[in-house]
Structure formats: structure tokens, C-alpha cells
Amino acid sequence: MTFHRIIFGDARNMGEIPDNSIHLVVTSPPYYNAPFDYPDLFPSYGAYLDLIKDVGKEIYRVLEKGRVACFVVQDVRINKELYPVTSDIINVMREVGFSYKERIIWRKPEGYIRISRRSGVLLQHSYPMYFYPDNIYEDIVIFQKGQYNHARKRKMLGDQIFRDSRIDIKKFQKEKWYLTVWDITNVLPLEGRLEEGVASFPEEIPKRLITLYSFKGETVLDPFLGSGTTTKVAIELERNSWGYEIDLELEPIIKEKIGFIQKRLSEVEFEIIKRKDATRLRTFLQEKVKSKRRR
Numbered sequence: 043m044t045f046h047r048i049i050f051g052d053a054r055n056m057g058e059i060p061d062n063s064i065h066l067v068v069t070s071p072p073y074y075n076a077p078f079d080y081p082d083l084f085p086s087y088g089a090y091l092d093l094i095k096d097v098g099k100e101i102y103r104v105l106e107k108g109r110v111a112c113f114v115v116q117d118v119r120i121n122k123e124l125y126p127v128t129s130d131i132i133n134v135m136r137e138v139g140f141s142y143k144e145r146i147i148w149r150k151p152e153g154y155i156r157i158s159r160r161s162g163v164l165l166q167h168s169y170p171m172y173f174y175p176d177n178i179y180e181d182i183v184i185f186q187k188g189q190y191n192h193a194r195k196r197k198m199l200g201d202q203i204f205r206d207s208r209i210d211i212k213k214f215q216k217e218k219w220y221l222t223v224w225d226i227t228n229v230l231p232l233e234g235r236l237e238e239g240v241a242s243f244p245e246e247i248p249k250r251l252i253t254l255y256s257f258k259g260e261t262v263l264d265p266f267l268g269s270g271t272t273t274k275v276a277i278e279l280e281r282n283s284w285g286y287e288i289d290l291e292l293e294p295i296i297k298e299k300i301g302f303i304q305k306r307l308s309e310v311e312f313e314i315i316k317r318k319d320a321t322r323l324r325t326f327l328q329e330k331v332k333s334k335r336r337r
């Protein structure tokens with residue numbers, strides 16, 4: 043039996059979670075004011091980094107010593123200027139107390155680019171200074187809280203859980219999990235898809251991270267839950283989970299993704315809490331995206 047708690051509220055306060063009780067964080071924060079996802083959500087870049095810092099401090103508090111937090115992030119281009127989101131998140135997390143451990147490049151297939159094909163400019167103007175490459179990657183940056191002790195953990199968990207959490211080496215080799223570049227197809231922008239209007243990551247990302255960094259029966263947290271991808275994968279991989287999401291409008295999407303109705307009678311227990319600091323964001327943001335596209 044695994045337990046999954048979803049809290050609608052601001053992740054700057056994760057007061058429901060006891061100190062040192064989380065074994066892994068997998069998340070992707072909003073990418074500052076990304077024009078096609080979060081236009082004008084934050085009053086300034088400083089305010090955005092303040093959010094990352096406040097949530098980072100809470101992650102540090104709740105994470106067990108030695109365990110890791112994984113952020114899927116990307117630099118963002120706004121009005122032709124690139125904001126160094128990945129570097130700044132690394133710096134903020136180091137200030138909070140984490141050590142910076144890994145950077146994995148998530149490479150998406152070339153055929154599909156979600157935002158815009160910038161490179162076409164050079165085809166029209168085949169001269170120097172018309173080079174605008176198309177972006178096909180995001181960063182997965184991984185931070186650790188203090189030192190991990192393999193022997194102590196093994197003793198605490200016992201042999202059975204240890205064995206059950208063994209990583210499938212064939213898959214590890216075949217799918218090249220061992221590289222710092224992971225080739226994974228992104229969530230495709232199909233009409234009417236469940237995640238429409240949410241910048242979701244594909245299930246394969248939490249699947250790899252949860253498998254590589256947590257044991258069965260441990261607890262995974264996603265402070266920016268979005269459509270609920272991390273919870274869905276935690277259920278499949280027999281981990282417990284906590285998820286925070288500020289936008290109440292995502293409730294039906296999350297419920298559908300995690301199988302809230304179907305799974306209730308089975309091996310999974312859910313709790314959903316709606317706090318007073320939750321808001322309604324999605325419709326407001328989508329209207330803004332539409333008006334930006336019209337301009």
C-alpha cells in the first residue's frame with residue numbers, strides 16, 4: 043500500500059511535511075515568465091528567484107540527509123533576451139546549502155520544436171549574424187543534501203526492499219541511462235491532450251530519476267506538481283508521494299492522470315487538501331498566451 047498526498051497551495055510553505063522525511067525530490071518549476079506557458083506570472087526575475095530560494099529552503103528542510111533533489115529546467119528567452127534560469131537555480135540551491143552533483147541534458151527529438159523554429163531566418167538570409175539555433179534540450183540538475191551513507195541505509199531498509207529496488211541493468215544499458223545526455227521524447231502537443239496548457243515533462247523523466255535515486259516504499263516529493271506526472275510514476279514504481287500545486291484549476295487533470303477514482307479501492311491511498319493560499323491560474327495564463335499570439 044502506498045500513500046499519495048496532494049496539496050493545493052503555495053510550495054513556499056510545505057508545513058504539512060515533517061523535517062527529514064522525504065527521500066527524493068523530482069520537479070520542474072515554472073520557467074520564469076516563459077511566453078507560451080507563464081507570461082507575466084512574476085513581477086520581476088528577482089521575484090522568480092526568490093520563489094526558487096524559498097521553495098529550495100523548504101526542500102532542504104524536508105529532505106533526508108544524503109538524498110537528492112532533481113530540477114528539470116531551461117533558460118528562457120523573453121523579448122529576445124536569454125535569462126540564465128539553470129545557472130541561477132544552481133547558485134540559489136548552493137546558497138540554500140545543497141551541493142551541486144549532476145547535470146543531465148534531456149535531448150528531445152529534432153523533428154518537433156514546441157516554441158518556434160528560429161533557424162528558418164538563416165535560410166531566408168544566408169549571411170553572417172542571422173544565426174538563431176533551435177533549442178532541443180532541457181537541463182536536469184541534481185542537488186544533494188549532505189553525505190549519503192550506503193551501509194546505514196541498507197541496514198535500515200532490510201535486504202528485501204534492497205533487492206526489490208534493484209535497477210534493471212539491461213534497460214540501463216540499452217536505453218543509455220548511463221550517459222549525461224538522455225534522449226527522451228517530450229509530451230507531444232496533440233489536440234485535446236490531458237496536459238494542454240501545462241508544461242508537463244514526459245513520464246520517462248521521473249521514471250528514471252525515481253528508479254535511480256529512491257527505494258521502493260520511500261517517499262518522493264514534487265513541489266510544482268502541474269498535471270501530476272510525478273505522482274503517477276511514484277504510484278507505478280511503488281513509492282509514496284507528496285505533491286504541491288498552487289493552481290486549483292489543475293485538480294481534474296491531476297485526478298484523471300493519477301487514476302484518483304479507479305485506484306481508490308486498490309493498493310493506493312490518496313489525500314487531497316485544498317489550502318486557502320491556492321489560486322486559479324490556468325484560464326488566466328491561457329488567455330494571456332492567446333493574446334500574445336494575436337499580437
Ligand SMILES: C[S@@+](CC[C@H](N)C(=O)[O-])C[C@H]1O[C@@H](n2cnc3c(N)ncnc32)[C@H](O)[C@@H]1O
Pocket residue numbers: 051052053054069070071072073093237240241242243244265266267268269270271272286287288289323
Ligand atoms: C512546469 S509546471 C510542472 C509540470 C509537471 N512537471 C507536469 O509534468 O505536469 C510548474 C507548475 O508549478 C505550479 N506553481 C507555480 N508556482 C507555484 C507555487 N508557488 N507553489 C506550487 N506550485 C506552483 C504551476 O501552476 C505549474 O503547474
